[in-house]
Amino acid sequence: MPPTIHDVARRAGVSVGTVSHVLNGSATVRETTRERVLQAIRELDYQPDAAARTLRQRRTGTLGLVRTIQSGPHVLAEASDHVFLEFLGGAQEVAAQEGVGILLWGAPPGPEEEEVYRRLVRGRRVDGFILLGTRVDDWRVRYLEEQGVPFVAFGRAADSVSFPYVDVDGEQALRLITEHLVYLGHRRIGYIEPPAGLTCALHRRSGFLEVLRRHGIPLDGRLIVQGGFTWEAGERAMRDLLYLPDPPTAVIAPNDVAAMGAIAAAQARGLKVGRDISVVGFDDIPLAAYWQPPLTTVHQPARWIGAEVTRMLLALLSNGAVPRKQVLVSPELRVRQSTGPVNQPTVSI
Amino acid sequence: MPPTIHDVARRAGVSVGTVSHVLNGSATVRETTRERVLQAIRELDYQPDAAARTLRQRRTGTLGLVRTIQSGPHVLAEASDHVFLEFLGGAQEVAAQEGVGILLWGAPPGPEEEEVYRRLVRGRRVDGFILLGTRVDDWRVRYLEEQGVPFVAFGRAADSVSFPYVDVDGEQALRLITEHLVYLGHRRIGYIEPPAGLTCALHRRSGFLEVLRRHGIPLDGRLIVQGGFTWEAGERAMRDLLYLPDPPTAVIAPNDVAAMGAIAAAQARGLKVGRDISVVGFDDIPLAAYWQPPLTTVHQPARWIGAEVTRMLLALLSNGAVPRKQVLVSPELRVRQSTGPVNQPTVSI
DNA sequence: GTGTCCTTTTGAAAGGTTTCAATTCAAAGG
DNA sequence: CCTTTGAATTGAAACCTTTCAAAAGGACAC
Numbered sequence: 001m002p003p004t005i006h007d008v009a010r011r012a013g014v015s016v017g018t019v020s021h022v023l024n025g026s027a028t029v030r031e032t033t034r035e036r037v038l039q040a041i042r043e044l045d046y047q048p049d050a051a052a053r054t055l056r057q058r059r060t061g062t063l064g065l066v067r068t069i070q071s072g073p074h075v076l077a078e079a080s081d082h083v084f085l086e087f088l089g090g091a092q093e094v095a096a097q098e099g100v101g102i103l104l105w106g107a108p109p110g111p112e113e114e115e116v117y118r119r120l121v122r123g124r125r126v127d128g129f130i131l132l133g134t135r136v137d138d139w140r141v142r143y144l145e146e147q148g149v150p151f152v153a154f155g156r157a158a159d160s161v162s163f164p165y166v167d168v169d170g171e172q173a174l175r176l177i178t179e180h181l182v183y184l185g186h187r188r189i190g191y192i193e194p195p196a197g198l199t200c201a202l203h204r205r206s207g208f209l210e211v212l213r214r215h216g217i218p219l220d221g222r223l224i225v226q227g228g229f230t231w232e233a234g235e236r237a238m239r240d241l242l243y244l245p246d247p248p249t250a251v252i253a254p255n256d257v258a259a260m261g262a263i264a265a266a267q268a269r270g271l272k273v274g275r276d277i278s279v280v281g282f283d284d285i286p287l288a289a290y291w292q293p294p295l296t297t298v299h300q301p302a303r304w305i306g307a308e309v310t311r312m313l314l315a316l317l318s319n320g321a322v323p324r325k326q327v328l329v330s331p332e333l334r335v336r337q338s339t340g341p342v343n344q345p346t347v348s349i
Numbered sequence: 350m351p352p353t354i355h356d357v358a359r360r361a362g363v364s365v366g367t368v369s370h371v372l373n374g375s376a377t378v379r380e381t382t383r384e385r386v387l388q389a390i391r392e393l394d395y396q397p398d399a400a401a402r403t404l405r406q407r408r409t410g411t412l413g414l415v416r417t418i419q420s421g422p423h424v425l426a427e428a429s430d431h432v433f434l435e436f437l438g439g440a441q442e443v444a445a446q447e448g449v450g451i452l453l454w455g456a457p458p459g460p461e462e463e464e465v466y467r468r469l470v471r472g473r474r475v476d477g478f479i480l481l482g483t484r485v486d487d488w489r490v491r492y493l494e495e496q497g498v499p500f501v502a503f504g505r506a507a508d509s510v511s512f513p514y515v516d517v518d519g520e521q522a523l524r525l526i527t528e529h530l531v532y533l534g535h536r537r538i539g540y541i542e543p544p545a546g547l548t549c550a551l552h553r554r555s556g557f558l559e560v561l562r563r564h565g566i567p568l569d570g571r572l573i574v575q576g577g578f579t580w581e582a583g584e585r586a587m588r589d590l591l592y593l594p595d596p597p598t599a600v601i602a603p604n605d606v607a608a609m610g611a612i613a614a615a616q617a618r619g620l621k622v623g624r625d626i627s628v629v630g631f632d633d634i635p636l637a638a639y640w641q642p643p644l645t646t647v648h649q650p651a652r653w654i655g656a657e658v659t660r661m662l663l664a665l666l667s668n669g670a671v672p673r674k675q676v677l678v679s680p681e682l683r684v685r686q687s688t689g690p691v692n693q694p695t696v697s698i
Numbered sequence: 699g700t701g702t703c704c705t706t707t708t709g710a711a712a713g714g715t716t717t718c719a720a721t722t723c724a725a726a727g728g
Numbered sequence: 729c730c731t732t733t734g735a736a737t738t739g740a741a742a743c744c745t746t747t748c749a750a751a752a753g754g755a756c757a758c
Binding site for chain 3: 017053
Binding site: 002045046047048049050051052054055060062065067069081082084085088089092093095096101102103104105106107116118119120121122123124125231260264286287290292 | 351394395396397398399400401403404409411414416418430431433434437438441442444445450451452453454455456465467468469470471472473474580606609613635636639641
């Protein structure tokens, strides 16, 4: 029904080859001819068929982005919501500018996710991938490298020498946070881990431990607890930490939302956060500054990262090489009122 | 490089037609042959080329979703973040289940957005569209109807008889909110509008005004102020309202984030929200319940809506008809502590 | 054996573009 | 007026499927 390149050619009185050349600038076309073709295109409101084009030139003009989602009807809001959306916004902006789309797919981690990647790759539905939330041992990285499909990741993997990525320097971030707390006099610092398996968990913990070591602060294993990126995870972790016979005077959460959950748990125990106990977050979501108390946290330029990752991927697709292969973003500590000098906490049970 | 259907056919010792039939179940194939073909497919890790398939059968297996984004480097976080993500999550879940992808594109409203739709439609890149944030006079609705492209919207338009949508009953929502406030004794109620142009602004205002009328509360035009979905918009609007010689005792914000901004502005003036002044939000984002004070708001089941919209669109694409063409979701008022009985506010200037 | 009727399989066209070798055109040089 | 040359244009193949009319195969009755 919609017009094809043949219709345009007929109307302009030229061959389809010429129309194609006008469309792609693939050969010199005389100015008057060019004008005639463009006129016909306008008149017919012609737009080349994407599938035919892809079939021929093996480019889809699409980037793949598979979002890890927990399935099920009553899923609680993913807490990294804001970071993801900012990231996506940056990616979209760059992609749109270059005229490529982003094909979004969702899958729970595991075999189902693998199946999605396989289908997208083997079915040639995308030109390359944007990877999010890289894991220490990341099947996706191995698969895409094996298949020779270009990709750029937000985050590193155990062995990240090989592929291009942008990541926040989590080690440095945790050095900043921990130094800040130690400077305030804290020596019993609770540490809530990001979800196990994510590479960022490794880097962050290593930064945390390094500072403890440097200051000769003994490591109490019970102060390190499993956690996650949700409010509930932060709440539960804080509760566990406060039940310890010798609870921490400061707690580091894996992100702002978990920090907010942790704060709520502390407040429920009658503690005043910032005075009786300090809490630090991660991400610096907009609400962090407005929270009660305003949250000390580490700023993560998610939007910029999304844009940069996309730029790198597009460069990889056209040049075949990425200018800066691996980018490590220096985090910035934003000190607010959820952290304060150490104090004798009065835990009322 | 990757195997084609011919490779599979050769390996299985059959014709390409037979392989295609096995793939699509388009003809009866003898069981033993079928098995041989499947075996070859497995061995080669074959996956039909999406472009070739699309070219032939005129289906892309992709739904289009164009997100309205404000461009520019320093854009403040879109405040409807959470709602959008939940919506997207629901849509993705259903789409993934049916094996279709979501092609995401971003564009600022205006000619650029039109160009994006045009390219996607005329280039046959998607089978249908999911529309978000419908406007009273929505060019997209007109264009898609004119082009005969299937779509389902989250939200209505001025004339919504014609197209399928899911929407929250904003009129009813504002009736609930306003009745709640009037019941608490409020008669001077400030109203912060959603961004102008959006259809939801119309419905909501109409619900608000209806209840005022019903209770014989005179309408003071200065209590209705332009607003938006951001923290800043809420903050500014509240500031303006409090500057009035006779400020309101309650304020209705267009969403939770704006309500939080409004609360901050009120607190900055020394008011205790819930006692000196009441504030109501919209959306019921997860943080609303944990806010200080916990926010009275209207719950919006964004995830379900995203899923439902997608289900409707998929039905439209396969059957050609949608079971329930238009769905109006009844909102639920969640009363928390940001609203309370009217009080003589003591505005300290 | 032959004819009939299903069931299964085949081969080629069609879908809309790009690309490339080949052809035509126009102008310049002799 | 004929050649030569470089620029502009053309036509057909190729990309990988699906689809459909036609052919082949197999079972059964006569």
